[in-house]
Amino acid sequence: MGKIIAFVNQKGGVGKTTSSINLAASLGLLGKKTLLVDLDPQGNSTTGVGVNKGQLQSSLYELLIDKTDIKKVVVKTNFKNLYLIPASINLAGIDMELMEMSRLNPGFVPQLQLKKYLDTVSNLFDYIILDCPPSLGLITTNALVAANSVIIPVQCEFFALEGIMQLLNSIMIAQKKLNPSLDIEGVLLTMLDNRTNLGLEVVEEIKSYFKEKVYDTIIPRLVRLSEAPSHGKPIHAYDPKSRGTEAYINLAKEVIERNGN
Numbered sequence: 001m002g003k004i005i006a007f008v009n010q011k012g013g014v015g016k017t018t019s020s021i022n023l024a025a026s027l028g029l030l031g032k033k034t035l036l037v038d039l040d041p042q043g044n045s046t047t048g049v050g051v052n053k054g055q056l057q058s059s060l061y062e063l064l065i066d067k068t069d070i071k072k073v074v075v076k077t078n079f080k081n082l083y084l085i086p087a088s089i090n091l092a093g094i095d096m097e098l099m100e101m102s103r104l105n106p107g108f109v110p111q112l113q114l115k116k117y118l119d120t121v122s123n124l125f126d127y128i129i130l131d132c133p134p135s136l137g138l139i140t141t142n143a144l145v146a147a148n149s150v151i152i153p154v155q156c157e158f159f160a161l162e163g164i165m166q167l168l169n170s171i172m173i174a175q176k177k178l179n180p181s182l183d184i185e186g187v188l189l190t191m192l193d194n195r196t197n198l199g200l201e202v203v204e205e206i207k208s209y210f211k212e213k214v215y216d217t218i219i220p221r222l223v224r225l226s227e228a229p230s231h232g233k234p235i236h237a238y239d240p241k242s243r244g245t246e247a248y249i250n251l252a253k254e255v256i257e258r259n260g261n
Contacts, residue, residue: 002035002125003259004118005185006147008171011163014136014155015190020131021048022244024152025234028081028251032126037118038087040141041094041131046086049077050232053088061090063117064142065097070117079234095138108124110138115146118203124170126261132237136170144174149185156192156202157220161209184210186258188251190219217251220244228258 007020019041024036038045043053050097052057053059056075063085075084078166098110118128130143144150152169154160175182187210189203207214219225228238235244 002033002122002128003149004122004129004130004147005255006132006140006143006150007153008132008143008150008167009153009163010134010136010140010170011155012151013198015188015219016046016134016153017026017044017131018229019151019153019188019219019248020129021045021229022225023232023234023251023255024127024129025049025079025082026248027127027129027237027255028079028238029249029253030256031081032252032256033081033083033124035083035085035121035125035128036077037085037114037128037130039091039114039131039139041089042088042133043087043089044050044229045090045131046084047232048229049079049082049084049234051075051084051086053086055088056088059086059088059090060231061088064091064113065101066113070121074121074155079237082234083199084133087110090138098138111141112144119145127255136167140170141174141178144171144182145178147179147182149183151188153188154206155190155192156206158202158240160202160206177220184213185255187214188219189214189218191221192218193221193240215251215254217247219247219251243257 007016024034027034056070063073102108116144132140132143222244223240224239225244228235
């Protein structure tokens, strides 16, 4: 069974999608068959691995409303061992559609839709990475129910811990009501500018709070990392010698080591 890991933080701009794309691609590069699931209506993970949303026959949206089969939605990317379930703008209204499906069918549980489908293919992959939207709505709840664990990306800037308690509360609610085995996989420090004292102070603050859950790897703030998705490539394909490439390969190695494989 593949390990299902959700990248979750309701704050935008913390490197969630960049990290989802590059961890998934780096795991693939290290020989792990990996599925990236784009749960954000903006579809940035989809375009970030070079998939044209305009040419898609179906996406996560059709899957969640039971209009297609998961094996028809999974796309093979151009990168080693990396597969994708793409997103489209239709996801923006999925909460209302799932609630309407629940109203029409009393036995329907909207929070279980993603898990229902991922459970059918998890044995085909070593890792499944879920890129969640910057909110704690029904899509993110689906991810928390489907996942084995979560990675929390935290930007190395002032107010880094703002909102984290709300996120941890949401994780606890998902554990209590729908997914008792959900665990925190790790905390990933992102966008570090080590030229500033503030960034280094935030690193120490996060480490004192989350302790051993914090990854040793810290993602630096780099222009090349922000450029890569616009070219439809993970950083290792866009700039193999970038410090960003090295950082995400190291993160992938940490994830693999923590999972004993």
